[in-house]
Amino acid sequence: QKEVEQDPGPLSVPEGAIVSLNCTYSNSAFQYFMWYRQYSRKGPELLMYTYSSGNKEDGRFTAQVDKSSKYISLFIRDSQPSDSATYLCAADRGSTLGRLYFGRGTQLTVWP
Amino acid sequence: DTGVSQDPRHKITKRGQNVTFRCDPISEHNRLYWYRQTLGQGPEFLTYFQNEAQLEKSRLLSDRFSAERPKGSFSTLEIQRTEQGDSAMYLCASSLRGRETQYFGPGTRLLVL
Numbered sequence: 508q509k510e511v512e513q514d515p516g517p518l519s520v521p522e523g524a525i526v527s528l529n530c531t532y533s534n535s536a537f538q539y540f541m542w543y544r545q546y547s548r549k550g551p552e553l554l555m556y557t558y559s560s561g562n563k564e565d566g567r568f569t570a571q572v573d574k575s576s577k578y579i580s581l582f583i584r585d586s587q588p589s590d591s592a593t594y595l596c597a598a599d600r601g602s603t604l605g606r607l608y609f610g611r612g613t614q615l616t617v618w619p
Numbered sequence: 620d621t622g623v624s625q626d627p628r629h630k631i632t633k634r635g636q637n638v639t640f641r642c643d644p645i646s647e648h649n650r651l652y653w654y655r656q657t658l659g660q661g662p663e664f665l666t667y668f669q670n671e672a673q674l675e676k677s678r679l680l681s682d683r684f685s686a687e688r689p690k691g692s693f694s695t696l697e698i699q700r701t702e703q704g705d706s707a708m709y710l711c712a713s714s715l716r717g718r719e720t721q722y723f724g725p726g727t728r729l730l731v732l
Contacts, residue, residue, distance in 0.1 A: 514661065541720070550623075550710055550723040551662065595661050605652060605675050607721060608660030 510534050511598055513610025522619050523597040530596035530610045533577065537598040537608070540572050542581045545593045545612065554594075555581065586617045622647060623724035625711050631730045632701055639697045640727045643712030651694050652721060653686055654710040655679065662710055669696060669716060702732045 513530045518525055528542075539558055543551035554571040557563045563570045571580040579596050591614040624643045632638050633672045644651045650693040656664035665684070670691035680686075682724050683701075688694040698705055708728050 511661075513661070543723070544624075548728070550725045553720055553722060556720050568700075597661075605650065605667035605669075606664035606677075607652075607662075609663070611659065611661045 508533060509610075510537075510578040510608045511596060511610040512612065513596055513613055515611050517614040517616060519616045519618065522579075522586060522588060522617055524617070526586050526590070526615060526617075528581040528583075528594050528596070528613050528615070532598050532608075534598070534608070535574075535577075536585055536599070536600045538601050539599040540570070540579050541597045541599070541607070542568075542570055542579075542608075543595040543597060544594060551595055558582075559612050565577060570617055588617050588619050591616045623711055623722055624728050625633050625709075625724040627727060628719055628725060629728050629730075630667065631731050631732065634703060635702060636701055637697065637699045638701060638729065639670050639695055640711075640729075641693060641695050641726060642711030643693045644684070644711070645722060648713035648722075650714045650716055650721075651713040653690055653694070653696050654712065656708040656710055656726070657706075665696075665725075701729075703731050705729060706731045 510533045529552040542555040545551045567584045569582040595612045596610045597607040626641045652667040653665040656662040668688040683699045686696045708726040710726045712723045714721045
């Protein structure tokens with residue numbers, strides 16, 4: 508079992524829809540949680556970063572972490588065709604340890 | 620552009636050849652990471668450096684792989700005797716110690732024929 512699980516989709520929604528992307532994780536030591544966006548054949552781009560449980564909002568994007576259920580979510584409001592990409596969730600155990608653990612990514616298409 | 624840069628962006632090689640990739644991190648970042656990503660999968664950790672010290676290596680990093688970061692600046696990743704299974708996107712990321720946010724470069728796409 509991978510330490511971070513993510514449904515690969517694909518997910519296809521109309522422009523303006525609310526998108527919900529989700530991941531689960533198994534390691535209780537994870538403290539930091541990130542969402543990256545990756546366009547085809549490009550490197551991942553950091554979207555959101557949260558520490559421990561709670562919500563964080565940035566424009567149309569809201570990241571949510573529930574450590575009690577080991578659940579990570581990203582919500583996109585008023586989705587746009589330019590949001591079409593693969594969304595990767597990632598987790599980290601803390602600053603003394605290096606690696607990020609990624610889910611496999613969810614491919615999202617927003618059609619006009 | 621002050622982001623992470625990688626060179627080359629694409630590399631096609633024949634099985635058995637050696638290849639070397641370069642990564643230049645964001646200038647003040649003292650941590651540098653290498654990941655590998657295959658089609659339909661998320662990036663998988665290979666190794667990371669804090670300054671010039673290599674602090675962690677994944678078991679994915681077989682003895683054909685070697686990474687260096689001389690003087691704690693740019694890093695190189697060398698793959699010796701390439702195999703078709705090495706075909707992947709090789710990603711470099713950097714961060715500042717004490718901050719968990721890693722910033723990725725555009726990647727080097729390797730195809731082994």
